[in-house]
Amino acid sequence: MAEETITLEVTRYRPREDREPRAQAFTVPYRKDWVVLDALNHIKDRVDGTLTYRWSCRMGVCGSCGMMVNGVPKLTCAAFLRDYLPGPIRVEPLAYFPVIRDLVVDIEDFMGKLRRVMPWIIRRTEQPLTAGEYRQTPAQLEAYKQFSMCINCMLCYAACPVYGLSPLFIGPAAIALGYRYNLDSRDEGYHLRQPILAEAVGVWQCTFVGECSAVCPKGVDPAAAIQRSKVAGAKDWFLSILLPRGGRS
Amino acid sequence: MLQHDVLVIGGGGAGLRAAIAAAEESDRLSIGVLSKVYPMRSHTVSAEGGTAAVMRENDHLDFHAKDTIFGGDFLSDQDAVEVFVREAPAEVIQLEHWGCPWSRDPDGRVSVRPFGGMTVNRTLYAADKTGFHMLHALFQTSLKYEKIVRYDEWFATSLLVEDGKVCGVAALNLHDGQVSPVTAKAVIICTGGGGRVYPFTTNAAIKTGDGMALAYRAGVPLKDMEFVQYHPTGLPGTGILITEASRSEGGHLKNKDGYRYLQDYGLGPPTDKPVHRKMELGPRDILSRCHIQEYQKGRTFDGPYGHYVHLDLRHLGEKVIDKQLPFVRELTRNYVGIDPVHEPIPVRPVVHYMMGGISTDLDGATVLPGLYAAGETACVSINGANRLGSNSLTELLVFGARAGRAAARDALGRPPIRSNPLAQLAADERRRLNERFLRADGRERIAEIREEMQKAMEKGLGIYRDRATMQETCKTLRHLRERFAHVGLMDRDAVFNTELIAALELESLLHVAETIAHSALAREESRGAHTRTDFPKRDDTRFLKHSLATHTPDGPRIDYSPVTITRWPPEERKY
Ligand code: SF4
Ligand code: FES
Numbered sequence: 001m002a003e004e005t006i007t008l009e010v011t012r013y014r015p016r017e018d019r020e021p022r023a024q025a026f027t028v029p030y031r032k033d034w035v036v037l038d039a040l041n042h043i044k045d046r047v048d049g050t051l052t053y054r055w056s057c058r059m060g061v062c063g064s065c066g067m068m069v070n071g072v073p074k075l076t077c078a079a080f081l082r083d084y085l086p087g088p089i090r091v092e093p094l095a096y097f098p099v100i101r102d103l104v105v106d107i108e109d110f111m112g113k114l115r116r117v118m119p120w121i122i123r124r125t126e127q128p129l130t131a132g133e134y135r136q137t138p139a140q141l142e143a144y145k146q147f148s149m150c151i152n153c154m155l156c157y158a159a160c161p162v163y164g165l166s167p168l169f170i171g172p173a174a175i176a177l178g179y180r181y182n183l184d185s186r187d188e189g190y191h192l193r194q195p196i197l198a199e200a201v202g203v204w205q206c207t208f209v210g211e212c213s214a215v216c217p218k219g220v221d222p223a224a225a226i227q228r229s230k231v232a233g234a235k236d237w238f239l240s241i242l243l244p245r246g247g248r249s
Numbered sequence: 250m251l252q253h254d255v256l257v258i259g260g261g262g263a264g265l266r267a268a269i270a271a272a273e274e275s276d277r278l279s280i281g282v283l284s285k286v287y288p289m290r291s292h293t294v295s296a297e298g299g300t301a302a303v304m305r306e307n308d309h310l311d312f313h314a315k316d317t318i319f320g321g322d323f324l325s326d327q328d329a330v331e332v333f334v335r336e337a338p339a340e341v342i343q344l345e346h347w348g349c350p351w352s353r354d355p356d357g358r359v360s361v362r363p364f365g366g367m368t369v370n371r372t373l374y375a376a377d378k379t380g381f382h383m384l385h386a387l388f389q390t391s392l393k394y395e396k397i398v399r400y401d402e403w404f405a406t407s408l409l410v411e412d413g414k415v416c417g418v419a420a421l422n423l424h425d426g427q428v429s430p431v432t433a434k435a436v437i438i439c440t441g442g443g444g445r446v447y448p449f450t451t452n453a454a455i456k457t458g459d460g461m462a463l464a465y466r467a468g469v470p471l472k473d474m475e476f477v478q479y480h481p482t483g484l485p486g487t488g489i490l491i492t493e494a495s496r497s498e499g500g501h502l503k504n505k506d507g508y509r510y511l512q513d514y515g516l517g518p519p520t521d522k523p524v525h526r527k528m529e530l531g532p533r534d535i536l537s538r539c540h541i542q543e544y545q546k547g548r549t550f551d552g553p554y555g556h557y558v559h560l561d562l563r564h565l566g567e568k569v570i571d572k573q574l575p576f577v578r579e580l581t582r583n584y585v586g587i588d589p590v591h592e593p594i595p596v597r598p599v600v601h602y603m604m605g606g607i608s609t610d611l612d613g614a615t616v617l618p619g620l621y622a623a624g625e626t627a628c629v630s631i632n633g634a635n636r637l638g639s640n641s642l643t644e645l646l647v648f649g650a651r652a653g654r655a656a657a658r659d660a661l662g663r664p665p666i667r668s669n670p671l672a673q674l675a676a677d678e679r680r681r682l683n684e685r686f687l688r689a690d691g692r693e694r695i696a697e698i699r700e701e702m703q704k705a706m707e708k709g710l711g712i713y714r715d716r717a718t719m720q721e722t723c724k725t726l727r728h729l730r731e732r733f734a735h736v737g738l739m740d741r742d743a744v745f746n747t748e749l750i751a752a753l754e755l756e757s758l759l760h761v762a763e764t765i766a767h768s769a770l771a772r773e774e775s776r777g778a779h780t781r782t783d784f785p786k787r788d789d790t791r792f793l794k795h796s797l798a799t800h801t802p803d804g805p806r807i808d809y810s811p812v813t814i815t816r817w818p819p820e821e822r823k824y
Contacts, residue, residue, distance in 0.1 A: 016744065033486065033584075045696035049739035049748040054286075056453040059489045059580060061381055062290045078583055100424060101745040107287070111401070119389040121348040133345040135357030141350055148350050148382065152289050177389070184348060 004030040006081055007088040008039055010051065013099050021099070025088065036076040036084075036091060037065055040103075053103035060217060063151035066158070067103050068092040073155035073215045094158035096167070107154055113170045114152075117178030117196060122189025140185040147180035147225055149218045156212035156222050162204050170200035172212035172222030179225040197229035206230075250668045253281035253398065254660040255653070256417060256433030258405045258460055260284035261291030262380070263624025263645035263652075264439035265387040267613075270653030271437075271660075272394040278657055281431060283400040283420055285455065285750065288388045292441050292453045293645070296380025297492035297576060299372035300642040302337035304361055308369045310334045311816075317640060318817050320366040320532050321604075321633020322777035322787065324473065324795070327815040329629040332611055333640075333647050340646035341373055349386040350375050352573075362573075363497045364639045366532035366824075368525050372639040377492050377576040383642060400431065404750055405459070406682060408436065408467045408620070409674045415619035416666045418463075419678035423750070426743025428682060430675035434663040435619050435656035438464060439649065442603040442625040443761040445754075448703040450600040451483050451490035460626040462757035464607045465764065469615045470797035470808070472628040474761070475769035476604035476778045478636055479712055481536035483599030485554035489584055491577055491596055493638040495562055496529035498573050502536070503559045503593065504548040510558075514539045516824060526824050534635040534778040535824065537598040541712050552595065559593035566590075598712060602641060604632040604778065605768070608797060608810075613652025619659065623652040630795065634777020686752050691737035695751050698729050698736065699758065705729075706762055710769055715783045719770045726763050727804065733759060764798035767805045772796060789819050 005027045013021035026047060028039045037055055044051045055065040058077045065076045070090050081089070097105035127134060156172035157163050163171050178197050181187050210223035255271045257264045260282050268282050284291070303313050313334040318325045341359075345351055351359040351373050364372040375382035391397055405418040409430060417432035443458025444450035465471050481502070482491045496502070499522065504510045509519045509528065516531045516539075523530050531539075540558060543549050549556040562570055562577070567590045570578055574589075581587055581594050606628040613621040613629075624645040631644060702725075709722025733755065740748035774788035775781050793812055798805040 014742065014744065044747075045694075049695070050742070052740075052745050052747050054290075056286060056290050056455045057292070057295050058454065058487065059295065060583065061378070061576075062286075062292075062294050062453060064286070064290050101742075104745050111287070114389075115392045118393075120393045121346065121390075126346065129339045129342050129346070133342050133351075133359050136353055137357045138353050138355060140357075141353050145350060148385070149378075150385075151294075151381070152287075181348070186346075186348065 006030040009088050009090045011092045012102055014101055032082045034081045036079045052101045063153035066094050066153045066155050073158040075217050096164045113174040117174050118193050119177045121187050124188050134186045136185050144180045144183035147176045150220045155215045159211040159215040162206050166204055169204040176220055176222040176225040179229050201226055201230045251431040253433045254278040255435050255656045256281040257437045258283050259439035260288030262293035263649035265391050266646050266649030267437045267653035268397050270650040271657040272397055274654050274657035280397045283403045285404045287401045292456050293380045293384040296642055297377045298494040299374035299379045299639040301372050301639040302341045308371050312369055316367050320637040321635055322822050323819040324633030326630050326813040328813045330631050333631045336647045337643045347386050347390040350382050365493050365530050366637040377494050377574050407678050408463055409671050411670050419675040423745050428679040430671045432666045432671055434660035437621040437652050437656050438626055439624045440626045444600050446706050446758050446762045447600040448707050449488045451488055457754035457757050458761035459757045462760040465760055465800050469617050470608050470799045471764045472608035472795050472797055473605035474764040474798055475772050476634050478602040478778050479537040479598040480601035481598050482560050482596040485557045485595055485597050488599040495574055495577050499523050499565050500560050500562045502529055503561055504543050505550045510543050531824055537712050540598050557595040557597040560596045561593040562589045604636050612655035621652040621656045623648040686738055691735035693732045693736045695755055698733055699755055702729050702762055710765055714781050723766045730759055764805050768796040768798050771807045
């Protein structure tokens with residue numbers, strides 16, 4: 001019996017040399033336990049060593065391997081070939097990011113934005129280590145836990161129409177991370193962080209449709225973070241702590 | 250020229266901890282962190298189960314020390330272990346202060362769970378994504394220090410050594426393909442292990458032993474490389490890790506008859522609730538050997554990726570699984586299409602961790618002045634012949650911080666680096682890469698050499714070893730090295746040349762593989778993870794000592810150094 005195969009149409013692009021990106025078709029063996037990343041590795045190892053993409057953990061936790069798969073932002077290590085039968089499968093670099101080469105995009109913009117939301121614990125006074133841990137109840141942990149699950153995979157940016165139009169928008173993951181620290185019972189930096197978040201949300205017209213949350217592979221729900229960061233003011237902040245989950249109106 | 254006082258190679262847990270420690274040591278220091286991936290992609294992110302430290306009144310530093318030394322089959326340096334257990338509690342609290350979302354008890358204290366080989370509950374955790382949360386907490390905290398300058402997606406290709414001192418590295422910037430010198434008065438290697446020398450491993454693709462090879466090529470010995478840990482519960486095929494925490498929460502290992510086979514190997518009696526160091530909470534080396542023996546008795550399952558057994562979590566119930574092991578559920582659903590709430594998980598032993606590494610002292614210093622190492626890439630040695638689960642995350646904190654502080658003090662005392670000779674050295678390195686890879690017309694393919702190396706390692710340096718098979722593997726590795734000299738790249742581009750990176754990684758892997766094979770061949774005893782069918786007993790008379798593999802043109806030379814014993818004289822290791 002002939003080996004079953006499936007075709008990938010992969011974007012190739014060297015910005016310095018090529019006038020525009022082009023799609024190259026590769027036919028690879030079809031295995032029902034293969035993910036798109038396995039197919040790319042097959043191509044790189046056996047067919048074309050110049051194919052360029054990032055990956056590492058192959059288990060959905062390092063955040064390296066985000067690409068557009070049939071037009072939708074996906075972790076390619078968690079996108080099974082069997083869900084795209086009979087193919088072909090279109091594999092493109094994440095939307096809205098500048099391309100460095102083929103499927104590798106430039107995320108420096110996000111790295112800068114991450115720093116702007118001050119994603120670290122801010123305290124007026126540090127308790128010495130000898131005094132032990134800051135107490136935090138399971139409920140206080142639960143209040144921010146969801147927003148601490150972000151793997152910085154950038155899928156939400158590639159799905160965000162606002163980021164597509166206005167690259168200055170701080171964007172879903174950075175807002176969610178800033179918000180995560182605002183919700184942390186150990187943190188006292190709300191007054192520093194919140195104006196940045198509120199302004200970031202206020203200036204740009206996020207429609208709260210929630211494309212970001214829909215594509216997030218880790219259930220972070222950045223749309224909820226954006227929604228709740230919109231209004232500066234302690235009252236809303238307390239409300240959000242009382243209603244830690246969902247609650248998108 | 251790019252100049253720093255302290256340069257950290259690798260941006261995982263150890264590297265970031267070292268960088269922050271150096272930054273806090275003095276305001277006058279400039280610190281670089283150079284990594285082949287963005288820090289949050291580092292393999293620390295995949296660690297699941299937890300981080301060990303003495304946290305409760307029922308525990309004691311000596312208990313943690315004894316468990317670690319016993320687990321390491323008495324090859325650990327006991328002075329290092331004493332430092333380790335003493336500094337561990339403050340380090341995990343420091344991480345708590347930096348925002349790590351440790352799981353909590355109702356009274357708000359950080360929770361602790363049991364773990365394999367430990368006598369007391371002392372493993373802190375953040376559900377089953379401990380490494381992920383630690384790494385992101387460290388990375389996000391590091392952003393607060395403006396003097397930490399990052400070189401993301403730069404690959405260090407060689408150490409620059411002048412007058413017998415390390416003065417920085419030559420590094421390739423993936424984004425433009427340029428090779429530049431990055432100088433520093435002290436360099437700390439924190440690049441993790443090299444599990445990718447084997448075909449089945451829990452390790453991420455980036456775990457290629459680059460830092461070990463960097464040091465080794467510069468003449469620094471690699472210590473105890475024969476000790477490679479198999480984790481008893483990886484997913485067949487992908488090798489994805491199913492955390493030991495699934496057993497500390499009460500999961501059972503069963504053979505194809507549904508029988509909890511560990512009771513046949515002196516680990517019983519089986520109980521419903523987990524008991525410290527018994528049954529499924531035995532140490533990893535022993536559990537992995539039990540699996541192979543079950544297989545030899547024909548009592549394992551047979552699947553497309555070889556033999557496997559079942560890890561059964563069903564009796565824990567959906568609530569416990571979702572609260573304590575949500576990632577296990579996510580992984581098994583995604584990658585094997587089963588829900589552990591309703592079905593047992595197929596598992597087999599897979600390569601997980603290297604006890605050996607760059608030989609260092611208690612401050613991470615190597616024999617080469619100015620060079621430090623910490624984390625999996627280093628060997629202090631606290632892990633001896635077998636690491637206990639949840640000690641590695643603690644190790645990268647304790648010894649990352651120590652190396653960072655020591656390197657900072659070292660740098661403060663050193664005169665400025667003379668840059669002229671270094672520019673020359675970097676130019677030589679640029680030429681080497683060009684001639685060796687980018688302009689060479691070799692016909693050998695990277696993937697083929699890599700796969701043959703992995704096969705040879707699995708065959709000769711697996712869970713059970715013997716002289717003849719190891720000798721064969723040593724020969725194969727030599728031959729592969731010759732073939733590697735004729736490797737040819739299809740990719741000649743400067744920008745983001747991942748094929749060039751793969752070639753450099755393969756170069757590292759081949760070095761690491763050879764040190765493992767030769768160190769193992771020379772150790773004629775069984776100890777911890779190193780089990781020889783031709784020498785089945787531990788032999789303290791001949792081998793209560795560390796192996797040291799030093800690079801020579803003809804392959805590694807193996808020497809030995811003594812083990813430091815302080816308060817725990819060697820005894821038989823029985824659980
Ligand atoms: S919020 Fe979700 S989609 Fe966005 S970067 Fe984080 S994990 Fe990825
Ligand atoms: S390779 Fe790490 S998330 Fe896909």
